[in-house]
Amino acid sequence: MLRLLILLLTTWTGSAMVRVPLRRVPSIRAQLRTQGVLEEFLKDHRPDMFNRRYAQCFPPGTPSLRLRRSSEKIYNFMDAQYYGEISVGTPPQNFSVIFDTGSADLWVPSSYCVSQACALHRRFKAFESKTFHHDGRIFGIHYGSGHLLGVIGRDTVKIGNMTILNQEFGESVYEPGSAFVTAKFDGVLGLAYQSLAEILGNPVFDNMLAQQIVDQPVFSFYLTRRTKTSTPEGELLLGGIDEAMFDQPINWLPVITKRYWQIRMDSVVVQGGRSFCQGECHAIFDTGTSLIGGPTNEIVRLQQLIGATPTNSGEFVVDCARLSSLPHITFILGGKEYTLTSEHYVRKEPFGFRDLCFSGFQAIDINSPEGPLWILGDVFLTEYYSIFDRGLDRIGLAHARHPIQ
Incomplete structure (x- = not known):
């Protein structure tokens, strides 16, 4: 009977989380x-x-x-x-x-x-x-x-x-x-x-x-990087977190408004340059947006600071030969620094016999009672394991473990 009880408990626990x-x-x-x-x-x-x-x-x-x-x-x-x-x-x-x-x-x-x-x-x-x-x-x-x-x-x-x-x-x-x-x-x-x-x-x-079919009121995302040789699969884990996917510690951020997954953001700092979102603003975590979005007036100035220029199609491109010299962009959330290099925020895509390098920032104006919102999309979330906790209404971030390219 003891063995049967252990088997049943193990089966129930295993079914309370699902990997997608x-x-x-x-x-x-x-x-x-x-x-x-x-x-x-x-x-x-x-x-x-x-x-x-x-x-x-x-x-x-x-x-x-x-x-x-x-x-x-x-x-x-x-x-x-x-x-x-x-x-x-x-x-x-x-x-x-x-x-x-x-x-x-x-x-x-x-x-x-x-x-x-x-x-x-x-x-x-x-x-x-x-x-x-x-x-x-x-x-x-x-x-x-x-x-x-x-x-x-x-x-x-x-x-x-x-x-x-x-x-x-x-x-x-x-x-x-x-x-x-x-x-x-x-x-x-x-x-x-x-x-x-x-x-x-x-x-x-x-x-x-x-319907009580998840072990915990939590889901978490591990989003993968695209490499030159492959596109590995990411993972959505419903009902928990996978500690093998990230490095401790987890930084927890309280949700401010229960519509989007919306948090307070301390500031956005360009290496050796100016700061944006000074004195606090709000940001949302959005797995359905590939880029990082922000108010038009601030994103345009940010594009200038990284040397991005507009194209006829309205997108911003940077010189691929200058990637190593581009500044780091740091998002300060809950007093912690989350830094992206040009390797993270520039998307390189083949075009004929050469590559084009596109800025990973875009102007998106979202008005809310708390003021203009920033969007932390996949460009940001690819670098960090993200945990969405409905039980305590908070978001956790930790450095994602990616294979060495």
């Missing part, structure tokens, strides 16, 4: 360049429309799309780089999704979707699922280069060996434009707080907590 392998998606720019359509795409998508991730979801003039509650976000899925696999329905239908700490909703394409983007991705067939329940409500997100419309339903969702029952999710039925056409993923699974959700009901992780 995360694959890194090549940037949309690289995909378009490979297809030979980059220049044509940039003509039709101004950078201010293409790169902005956050704005009002339903601007004035679209009353037919309004829900009973408002929103203030949109998503730039174009450069979101890390995705993993889930299933929806019974029997399970598989989808690849971005695990996004900058949003709170789950959506996948519907079999009834009429857009080209849906035709190129896996689509949910509600009529084939024995556990599907139609909701009847609609949802919509307005994008700078298009918008997304869909209907809401409930069904069984599986992530690894974990099963979430009666999960609210969206089925997109209209994805106009080319924003989703080249995406490697099918949909998005949001991991932010419920107050940020468009779809009424519990987000996925909230349901995991309510």
